[in-house]
Amino acid sequence: MKLFLSGVRKLRRRAATIVTFGLLGGLLTLIIIAVATTRGGPGGGGGGGPRFDPMLLVTFPAAYELVLSFILQIGGLFALIFGAAIAGSEWSWGTLKSAVARGESRSWYMLSLFAAIAVVTTIGLLVTFLIGVAAAVIGASIAGIPLDGLGDLDAITALGDPLVRGLIGIITQGALGFAIATLARSQLAGIGAGIGLYLGGAFATIFLPDVVRYLPAQLASAAVGASTRFGGGQPTVSAVAPDVAVVLLIVWLVGSLVVALGYTQRAEITG
Numbered sequence: 627m628k629l630f631l632s633g634v635r636k637l638r639r640r641a642a643t644i645v646t647f648g649l650l651g652g653l654l655t656l657i658i659i660a661v662a663t664t665r666g667g668p669g670g671g672g673g674g675g676p677r678f679d680p681m682l683l684v685t686f687p688a689a690y691e692l693v694l695s696f697i698l699q700i701g702g703l704f705a706l707i708f709g710a711a712i713a714g715s716e717w718s719w720g721t722l723k724s725a726v727a728r729g730e731s732r733s734w735y736m737l738s739l740f741a742a743i744a745v746v747t748t749i750g751l752l753v754t755f756l757i758g759v760a761a762a763v764i765g766a767s768i769a770g771i772p773l774d775g776l777g778d779l780d781a782i783t784a785l786g787d788p789l790v791r792g793l794i795g796i797i798t799q800g801a802l803g804f805a806i807a808t809l810a811r812s813q814l815a816g817i818g819a820g821i822g823l824y825l826g827g828a829f830a831t832i833f834l835p836d837v838v839r840y841l842p843a844q845l846a847s848a849a850v851g852a853s854t855r856f857g858g859g860q861p862t863v864s865a866v867a868p869d870v871a872v873v874l875l876i877v878w879l880v881g882s883l884v885v886a887l888g889y890t891q892r893a894e895i896t897g
Contacts, residue, residue, distance in 0.1 A: 629735060633742030642711040647750035650704050654696060654754065655761040658683050662765030684765035686773055687781030693758035694785055695850075697751055698792035702799035702846050705747050706820045710803035712743055713886070714813030723895045733887045740804055740883060744797045751796065788850045791872055795846025798875045799824075801882040802842055808886040811893075842878050845871045 637643050661680045682688040716722040716739065725735045766773055775781065802823075807816020827841040838844055848871040866874065 629730070629738035630741050633739050634745055637712065637742055637746045640712070642708060642715075643746060643750065646704050646708045646711075647754055650697070650701065650750075651754045651757040653700075654693065654758045657696070658693075658758065658761040658765045659768070662768040681769065681771070684762050684769055685771050686762070686766070686775035687778035688775075689762040689766075690759065690778075690781050690785060693762060694755060694789060694792070697754055697758065698788065698796065698850055699847065701751055701754075701792070701796045702843055703821070703824050705796045705800035706803035706824060707817050708747060708803070709740075709743055709800035710807035710816030710820045711813050712739065712807075713804040714807035714810070714816045717808075717811040718813060722890070726895060732890050736808070736887055736890050737883070740801065740886075743800060743804065747797060747800055748793055751793070791849040791868070792846070794872055794875050794879075795842065795849050798879040798882070799842050799846065801879050801886075805882040805886040809889055839866055840874065842875065845875050845878070849875060 662684045683692050713736075716736075722732070722735065726732055763773065763776065803816060803820040806819045806823075807813060810816050810819065823841075824843055827838050827843055830838045831844065839848070845866060848866045849868050851868060
C-alpha cells in the first residue's frame with residue numbers, strides 16, 4: 627500500500643500526467659466550442675440513413691453521452707501512451723534500479739506502479755469528462771441552446787454501465803503500453819510501438835476484421851458499443867459481443883501484466 631500511495635503521489639506531479647490528460651481535455655474542449663460557434667446542422671452528404679447532429683454535443687442531456695463516448699473512443703490511445711511513458715521511465719531514469727537496491731520486490735514494485743497508473747488514469751478521465759461537460763455548458767450558452775436537460779438524473783445514471791466497461795478497455799490499453807515499454811526498456815520505443823499497434827490495428831480492420839477485432843482497442847469499442855454512439859454509425863458485422871469483449875479485455879489486461887512483471891523479475895538491471 628505504501629508503494630501504491632507513493633506511486634499515485636509521484637504520478638500526480640509528473641509532466642506525463644499533465645500533458646496526457648491536458649491534451650485530451652483540450653482537444654475535447656476545442657471540438658465542443660468549435661461546434662457551438664459554427665452552429666453546425668445535421669451532417670450532410672448524399673444517401674439515406676440517419677444523420678448525426680453535431681449540436682447534440684451542446685444539447686443536454688444528449689451531451690453527457692456524447693462527451694463520454696468521445697473520451698472512451700480516444701482515451702485508450704492516451705492511456706497507452708501514458709502507460710508506456712511511465713513504465714519506460716523506470717528503466718531510463720534508473721528508478722527501478724534504485725527501488726531494487728533498497729530491497730523492494732521487483733514484481734511488487736511494478737505491480738504497485740501499474741495500479742497507480744490505473745487510478746491516475748481513471749481520475750484523469752473523470753476530470754476530463756467534467757471539463758467536457760463544462761465546455762458543453764459554455765457551448766450551449768454560445769449557441770443559444772437552453773440547459774433544460776442539464777439536471778436529467780436518468781441520463782446521468784445511464785452513463786454508469788458504459789463508463790465501467792469503457793474504463794476496463796482503456797486501462798487494458800494502458801497495460802499494453804506498460805508491457806511494451808517494459809520489454810523495450812524505453813519510453814520512446816514503448817510509445818512508438820504502442821501507437822503503431824493502435825493505428826495499425828485500426829487500418830487492418832479493412833482487410834483483417836476477423837483477426838483485428840480481438841485487439842484491445844477494437845475490444846474496448848465493442849465492450850461499450852462505441853460504434854453506435856459518436857457519429858451515428860452501425861455496429862460492424864465482425865464486432866465481438868459486449869460481454870465477451872469485457873472478458874477478453876480482462877484476459878489482455880492480466881496477460882500484459884504477467885509479461886511485464888515476468889520480464890522485470892528476470893531482467894538484468896544495469897545503468
